[in-house]
Amino acid sequence: MDGQLILHEDARSGNCYKIRLTAAHLDVPLTRHNYDIMKGETRTPAFLERVNANGRIPVLQVGDRFLPESNAACFWLADGTHLIPHDRFARADMLRWMFWEQYNHEPNIATLRFWRLFLGEERLSDVQRAQLPAKQAAGEAALRLMDEHLARHVWLAGDAFSLADICLYAYTHVAEAGGFELRPYPNLVRWLGDVAALPGHVVMEPEPALAA
Amino acid sequence: MDGQLILHEDARSGNCYKIRLTAAHLDVPLTRHNYDIMKGETRTPAFLERVNANGRIPVLQVGDRFLPESNAACFWLADGTHLIPHDRFARADMLRWMFWEQYNHEPNIATLRFWRLFLGEERLSDVQRAQLPAKQAAGEAALRLMDEHLARHVWLAGDAFSLADICLYAYTHVAEAGGFELRPYPNLVRWLGDVAALPGHVVMEPEPALAA
Numbered sequence: 457m458d459g460q461l462i463l464h465e466d467a468r469s470g471n472c473y474k475i476r477l478t479a480a481h482l483d484v485p486l487t488r489h490n491y492d493i494m495k496g497e498t499r500t501p502a503f504l505e506r507v508n509a510n511g512r513i514p515v516l517q518v519g520d521r522f523l524p525e526s527n528a529a530c531f532w533l534a535d536g537t538h539l540i541p542h543d544r545f546a547r548a549d550m551l552r553w554m555f556w557e558q559y560n561h562e563p564n565i566a567t568l569r570f571w572r573l574f575l576g577e578e579r580l581s582d583v584q585r586a587q588l589p590a591k592q593a594a595g596e597a598a599l600r601l602m603d604e605h606l607a608r609h610v611w612l613a614g615d616a617f618s619l620a621d622i623c624l625y626a627y628t629h630v631a632e633a634g635g636f637e638l639r640p641y642p643n644l645v646r647w648l649g650d651v652a653a654l655p656g657h658v659v660m661e662p663e664p665a666l667a668a
Numbered sequence: 669m670d671g672q673l674i675l676h677e678d679a680r681s682g683n684c685y686k687i688r689l690t691a692a693h694l695d696v697p698l699t700r701h702n703y704d705i706m707k708g709e710t711r712t713p714a715f716l717e718r719v720n721a722n723g724r725i726p727v728l729q730v731g732d733r734f735l736p737e738s739n740a741a742c743f744w745l746a747d748g749t750h751l752i753p754h755d756r757f758a759r760a761d762m763l764r765w766m767f768w769e770q771y772n773h774e775p776n777i778a779t780l781r782f783w784r785l786f787l788g789e790e791r792l793s794d795v796q797r798a799q800l801p802a803k804q805a806a807g808e809a810a811l812r813l814m815d816e817h818l819a820r821h822v823w824l825a826g827d828a829f830s831l832a833d834i835c836l837y838a839y840t841h842v843a844e845a846g847g848f849e850l851r852p853y854p855n856l857v858r859w860l861g862d863v864a865a866l867p868g869h870v871v872m873e874p875e876p877a878l879a880a
Contacts, residue, residue, distance in 0.1 A: 548744035
């Protein structure tokens with residue numbers, strides 16, 4: 457590894473958990489540096505200048521270089537390991553699920569979890585509130601698409617556990633906190649159990665608002 | 669290559685153009701199969717069953733296998749070539765820009781282009797119309813972030829032209845059709861010119877609504 461690895465994160469974020477879960481499966485130590493996104497700690501001039509001009513966590517710091525975007529950080533950690541398929545098509549298909557996660561899954565399922573669990577529905581703006589039905593429907597479509605795929609496949613990409621499973625596990629396993637039922641998706645529930653049962657698995661932080 | 673390559677596309681889509689541009693740089697022939705997304709041709713039962721359960725183009729067909737998600741299809745085409753950096757950090761940093769494109773750039777710049785150029789503002793729903801100011805601001809923030817990066821770097825990732833440049837060129841170079849001015853971003857304009865001047869470059873299809 458290129459010097460110390462520091463994960464700049466908010467421990468409640470599923471995007472940050474993806475990186476911790478990847479590192480745990482690879483037995484790679486990470487130093488964790490926590491920020492409270494609710495207090496704007498990733499929008500300070502120092503953060504924007506030094507860590508990420510995009511004002512977002514997670515960022516994986518590799519020595520003196522900074523790598524934003526959760527799925528890219530997972531790829532860096534796993535590059536050359538068993539978490540990325542050797543087969544060319546399966547490798548691209550793994551990335552297919554990871555790009556799909558950022559476009560079709562995260563903006564619906566993670567966003568509704570953030571709005572409902574952390575912001576609180578009563579504090580949503582009118583524009584956010586108007587988007588609730590579309591995001592709920594798109595999130596359910598994403599879960600259904602995964603469920604149908606997992607009816608025919610053990611893992612998302614290729615024939616082995618990969619970064620695609622890690623990156624989609626993160627927000628799927630806490631989707632109920634966003635207002636999504638998982639019971640209608642038995643293949644998804646089977647897959648969530650399979651991921652959690654793997655050696656090397658680590659759990660996400662307890663969620664403050666749920667633990668209270 | 670694994671048999672014939674078929675690109676299932678709508679030629680007006682920037683996401684489809686990414687794949688054609690990657691293939692052009694690699695001198696790889698693609699058979700093109702066109703669908704009209706405005707007529708719902710990617711939501712038919714046959715398309716959903718055979719090509720992509722997610723109902724979207726582009727999909728790259730490799731023999732009898734189907735690879736959705738534009739950036740994943742570009743990765744499959746370019747895997748092992750000069751369009752993907754050899755250096756591990758630069759390779760992950762290329763993916764960083766590609767994931768960022770799907771989360772921060774495409775949903776704002778490509779979506780407003782689609783709404784304004786193809787749907788027409790007068791046909792937007794109230795929920796869509798309410799999102800215009802936020803998407804405009806987020807799109808401008810994305811262009812500004814690229815411009816600031818390109819003030820200090822010739823290309824987006826590492827020190828050479830890569831898939832990151834191809835995938836971000838696609839919707840950036842037609843951002844004005846989405847209602848975004850490019851003039852305030854001189855480094856971005858310089859980079860657009862550099863991409864277009866490369867040997868192997870191909871242009872996007874003429875845009876029907878603009879050509880009319």
